[in-house]
Amino acid sequence: MYKTVLLDISGVLYQGNAAIPGAIQAVQRLRNAGAVLRFVTNTSRQPAAALLKRLHGLGFGIALEELFTAPQAARRWLIERHHRPLLIIHPELEPEFADLAQHNPDAVLLADAEERLNYAYLDQAFALLMAGAPLLAIGENRYFQGADRLHLDAGPFVRALEYAAGVRAQVAGKPSPLFFQQALAEAGGQACDTLMVGDDVQADVLGALDAGLHACLVRTGKYRQGDERTVSGRARVESSLASLVEHLGL
Numbered sequence: 001m002y003k004t005v006l007l008d009i010s011g012v013l014y015q016g017n018a019a020i021p022g023a024i025q026a027v028q029r030l031r032n033a034g035a036v037l038r039f040v041t042n043t044s045r046q047p048a049a050a051l052l053k054r055l056h057g058l059g060f061g062i063a064l065e066e067l068f069t070a071p072q073a074a075r076r077w078l079i080e081r082h083h084r085p086l087l088i089i090h091p092e093l094e095p096e097f098a099d100l101a102q103h104n105p106d107a108v109l110l111a112d113a114e115e116r117l118n119y120a121y122l123d124q125a126f127a128l129l130m131a132g133a134p135l136l137a138i139g140e141n142r143y144f145q146g147a148d149r150l151h152l153d154a155g156p157f158v159r160a161l162e163y164a165a166g167v168r169a170q171v172a173g174k175p176s177p178l179f180f181q182q183a184l185a186e187a188g189g190q191a192c193d194t195l196m197v198g199d200d201v202q203a204d205v206l207g208a209l210d211a212g213l214h215a216c217l218v219r220t221g222k223y224r225q226g227d228e229r230t231v232s233g234r235a236r237v238e239s240s241l242a243s244l245v246e247h248l249g250l
Helices: 023-032 048-058 070-080 091-097 119-130 155-165 177-187 201-210 227-231 241-247
Strands: 004-008 036-041 067-069 085-088 107-110 135-137 143-145 150-152 194-198 214-218 236-238
Touching (some): 004 177, 023 036, 036 177, 067 070, 067 177, 070 091, 070 135, 070 177, 119 155, 135 155, 177 201, 194 201, 201 227, 214 227, 214 241, 236 241
Parallel strands (some): 004 194, 036 067, 085 107, 107 135, 194 214
Antiparallel strands (some): 143 150
């Protein structure tokens, strides 16, 4: 049994407006087995408090301190380096960065900003990057699973700025090893006895493996047939979180 379990949220615990069958019970069984849990996500369209409220509404008993989000990791990165960011983020996320100085920006923070991912914002970011400002991306996911279908995420826009300005983004969220290290530090865990469970083969599974963790790909959420071939022999593959817990004998 793993001492620490990191669980991706969207696509593993819930999809759209409903909990994935068996996920609520699976989380409780992991708790009962004594695992230290952290719920980790690159979601950047809502602050942690709003995400927690949503999870509670779906029936998950999760404490705020058990959440570890990519926006939180990005905020920590900016504060430690005393940066004044140009924020290209979703309006709902602004409160999490409201106390950071933002005049005369010397860094760019890019997230899934939805309607703000437009030419005016991206061109302003480009000018800063060409002047030497660092580019910080909350994540580089290509797409995410919505209630109806897959939707474009921030990753393609990160790549566009990298290409245009000839820079490489620092990624605050998954699959950055820094994200997994920070999540483990929050949980007091060690990579060698930690399992990451996710539906994104690149950000969740390969990112965790590269950081020295164990990993499990679940066939829910954004999973697409054939994803498992990417991690064959390196990670577990299960039909769902409930199936994983069942096969762990919990």
